Amino acid sequence: MVTNTPIPQKGGSLFGSTTINWEDAYKGPNIMWRVPRNIRLNDNIVVREDEIAVFFRDGKVLAYFDRPDRYALTSLNAPIVGGLVKALSGVRQEAEVYYLQKRLFDGKFGSSEPYVFKDPDFGLVSLRVYGSYRWRLGAPDVFITQFVGTFGATSSADVESRLRDQMVILVYSSLGKMKDQGLRVTDLAGQLQTIEQAILGFAPQHFGPLGVEVQRSKASRSTCPTRYRRP
Template sequence: MVFGRKKSDNKDAKPTSTLADVIQWTDYSGKEKDVVWKHPSNQIRWGTALIVQQYEAAVFFRDGKIYDVFGPGRHALTTPNMPVLTKAFNTLYQQPLFHSTVYFVAIKEFDGLFGGRTQTRELFPLLANGQYWYKVSDSTLFVNEVVGGNLNISPEEISKFLKGFISENLMKELAAYSLETVFTEGLETISLKLRNAIYDKFKRFGLDLFDLRFNAIDTEDQYRELAVMTKQGVSASEVLRMFTMRESAKELGKSTGGAGMGGAFVIPPLIMDQNRQPQQSQQQIQKQDDEALKILRNRFANGEIDENEYLKKKQILEK
């Protein structure tokens, strides 16, 4: 949960008539998990005490704008202490009360979970999940960009937004990697690279993404053997070539009842020690490439794969 609980979800509701002698974060039911809490009263008497605890900031929000921000301590809400709001509304000091929404922002460390699915540069599927750690580094920017003037936004909506934001961006970054890179660099290296890749995007919302770790990056069962091959030094183009031929062999086997297909598309045992494999001549490799391209064209012509997948795999095979 990210956003503090509210007394009312009706943004058109009249301001509460109860005036607080002290304004502070008083709803502790979700304080360990909430990043923001909105004070229930937006009518404030001049001279009221504002108490901001350690690891908090109090943000005064009115008419879609932020005016004054207070750090930890006890503050008297007087015109000298609120210069921005007083200057913007120069008649406020003549009134016994003024209106402003007060957001308390927790600036301690929080954590969250992410997960999703994407595909590698060669269009092999990937499934990933992990954990991230963050904190609000700019409370003004966070309230402006994430909370804004939407007083009806719920805790679940903001929590869903943050989780969706990081998951979407991580999966997008992961899609730029090859199968070989994903399964040979290791989770720690991938985590550091992707954390750095999306760090500035978090900064846009006033958030500091100070750590991120992938717990697992995997692929679907039928592709797992290919991932093992990449760890043993088999190139992505070779893996794709073998996969294309094997999948096509299965389809051809079905169409012919399996007769005569036993050795037509034999996949070399690449999981064994590479030094024990017989060296292939350039002509043999070219022949395999031509055969794989032919099969790929047939699969595209038969509607088994779309144009985007066809062009990407064709480019890899032609390298």
């Protein structure tokens, strides 16, 4: 049987096992979901095309289930045996499953502090950059250590709060490099696509260590003081 939420803490069938999947209603903006149950022997998990499941037993990653299918898991939490061991010695095996979403998420970024851009025509110009970016899980093994293990992040917003500042730094450093090659304030609007490619070119060194891949970045608005907008 496929369980509807809430996932039972234990039981679910005569044998004590059940079938678990990540209900759509609970997916939404969540990048990660920890199955709220200590996995029992023969608990089945359903992994869909857009998901990866990570199976931890006694704190160790045993498997990344990246291929859509139904997987039967094993643990010492079996009928009779598991209860007997726990009653006699107090030992209980911790077996956990984390689901991760592989789909693309849309995030926004904006600079809180202006960036001083030295333009040959206008001199020092204060710029503020706003935009959006599209990211997704790049390396599940790195991601789960960086975000889930360290910060307990569950929602895309938790992850984006860490990515946002990094994005601003990335945009500024890309603009800085392009400025050194002759980019002017007046070129910004016409060069958006090149700026995007430059940002994406620099992105792996910023986001790779977090297990995140940035696939799109639109510095859609860069504002500068009104007096510079008029000819």
